[in-house]
Amino acid sequence: MRTEGLRVIAAKEFRDHVRSRRFHILLAIFLIIAVVGLIDGSIQYNQQIEEYNENLAQVSDDEMMPSYFGWKPSILSAFFKMSMLITTVGVVLGCAMGFDLISREKESKSLKILLSHPIYRDEVINGKALGGIAAIALAMAIVLAISFAIILIFGIVPNLDESIRILLFGGLSFLLIFSYFAIALFMSTVAKDSSNALIYTLIIFIILSTLIPSFATNESVMEIVVGEHPEPPGMDKFSAVDIIAVSEPVGDQAEPSEVDLAWEEYGEKADAYWEKRNAFTDAVNLLSPSHNYQEMAMAVTNPQLAVAFQSNSFNDPYDEPPESGLAVLGDLMGELAKNILALFVIPAAFFGLAWIRFMREDIR
16 A cells, blocks of 8 residues: 555545535534533533532531542533533534445446546545544544633633543544444445445444443343343241241351341342343443443543442442542543443444455446
């Protein structure tokens, strides 16, 4: 592969994207909703920080435990709300940018003319992908720049920890949009025309973002894969002597009754059931880029909620709320490593399929 042809095609595709009305409309919608959300989030943050400081000033360190008021409010809560937007508008942007990259060339017969020039096929597909990636990166850079401007206008100066997490949030959002861009690019190489490519892309989008998460939590599916939830022991199976022995223990060294043993066995079976169920749900949800993005976005922008979900408890697991959200994010990396890996693997897999399909396609 030569680099000259790659640069030319990538630059042309980038210009086509940023000049297209489709890109302008979707980016404008993206920015309007993001701006409104950040303005609302900034107002709420200022109110929360005032209440937090007032409550903190009313008590001394000796009167209250460090975690009494919870975690200090953060402007990242506004970006957490924005992540909901990106899973819809951002995904649509990625799909819209990729579904006709190859199919449009097929319909206009320009692909055959393009390949008649001294240019390799891999330069074409790689150039189109790079042009799309650059346009997506530009869109995210614009959103982040305006986001920083808005919070600064409201007098909110993010510290180093918050600034890094905002940039991480932008990187995760880019990966999500690129995932669906790669899916759309693959469908564009498979379909004969752009309309079919759009339909295929929407079908995959619905499957990955809606059907897979629903499938992973469906009770009927759970009964087939994991089995039925174990039933608690019925008290009618035990004699009155056993029940009395439970209610009136003889001493610390007394032998466990049949009721105790039955409930202990039930607890072990229930724990094993939920462990299998959660493992199956997590494995299936890894196929959904939207789910992986939401898990990571929550950890970056709202680590308190992420810790609660990972520990299956909404009680604060820290004796003292940590000052650094990055420290909490580091603690969560072990649990979220599979989601990070999936955010890279899924777009790489679909781009690889698109590359193979395009390289082997018979263009006439």
